[in-house]
């Protein structure tokens with residue numbers, strides 16, 4: 089199983105994008121595939137979160153805790169949280185796990201826990 | 204460019220409708236034809252987000268134009284998420300302003316309740332970023348929940364402020380025959396009483412049931428035409444004076460300041476500049492309150508109030524009917540309902556009623572300038588319209 093979520097670093101200006109985009113938002117670099125694939129950092133700070141109680145059909149749990157994390161490398165990621173009582177500003181660490189599953193596919197993404 | 208006016212309007216009840224999508228679109232069209240006295244149109248735009256996925260029907264505008272026996276007029280379906288209605292009005296505006304057409308019908312229609320609420324929520328969640336948001340179980344309510352928590356932390360908005368929006372808009376909707384939610388609520392009932400947790404459960408905390416708009420079916424129509432056409436109709440001269448549109452990043456986490464809705468700010472700026480007015484000249488506004496927090500934030504971003512002070516204006520009653528700047532006299536998305544593709548057109552419908560002085564019990568006195576803000580996604584595609592009443 090994959091152990092990283094990847095971001096896209098512009099070869100011209102160094103700006104890191106997550107998720108992928110075709111043209112660099114900072115310098116406008118638009119030669120096809122002029123991005124290096126780099127792993128996102130795993131550690132960061134929680135900037136906001138919610139407990140979602142009306143879940144999409146693919147989930148069998150009663151609630152899902154979701155949040156946005158500002159990572160040590162300066163990028164942000166939206167992800168799931170495996171944290172009982174999240175707090176804005178708390179330190180978290182992520183690992184790649186199954187975040188959604190339907191009949192055909194297991195989707196992998198980042199799940200954060202308390203450090 | 205030519206000036207563009209609203210010649211006629213129509214709307215269905217926003218609720219669960221037990222008839223086909225094509226008729227949900229055609230009925231307000233018929234009302235608008237009768238309202239205007241117009242019998243023939245040059246072009247039809249139909250705003251809709253979900254017909255392929257929910258109603259198993261593509262090419263909606265072609266079906267509607269024939270159903271209404273308006274062929275051979277041109278027809279197009281416009282899909283721009285929950286901002287489809289605003290987009291279709293913008294297309295209609297451009298067609299008339301450019302000189303291409305003299306009379307254009309713009310309909311917004313959606314039939315979401317043909318599927319169950321799980322499917323409807325998933326349908327709306329397809330607006331989110333497929334790889335960076337959707338796979339995690341992110342839905343629109345969860346984006347709104349995370350946004351609200353940040354807004355509370357930063358600007359001192361509380362659950363009580365959110366409840367005040369819900370109470371105000373549901374009270375307004377009591378005087379709107381077409382509104383989905385016909386239920387008066389109190390802060391006591393949804394926040395303070397021992398039953399509040401049952402009456403008003405959390406959906407995506409801090410957002411609760413009464414902070415979210417319902418899933419509705421419904422349709423609305425405006426007919427746009429040139430000044431020459433209007434003069435022959437002897438209708439009130441309601442001019443579409445300003446059109447603005449802007450976009451923002453798809454994934455919310457990529458926004459520099461996640462509490463800003465920059466596309467709202469920019470679309471409103473363009474709309475006001477084109478109309479040649481200032482935000483505080485507006486007499487009545489319909490804002491996109493899919494979640495209560497959004498009414499507060501948009502009232503700031505469009506320039507009615509300073510950033511972070513929308514909830515203070517709300518507290519003071521500025522945005523009530525009878526206040527200085529009434530917002531969502533129709534009940535808004537919160538209480539009129541939110542059939543996604545129809546909403547932008549329904550907003551314009553309400554503003555035209557208000558400027559004509561035909562809004563009955565919910566009439567804003569002496570309303571001469573009206574404004575709408577229609578959001579696609581969670582603020583990543585926004586259309587703002589400014590309407591001005593001219594003396595005949």
Ligand SMILES: [Zn+2]
Pocket residue numbers: 098099100101102103112113114115116117
């Ligand atoms: Zn670059």
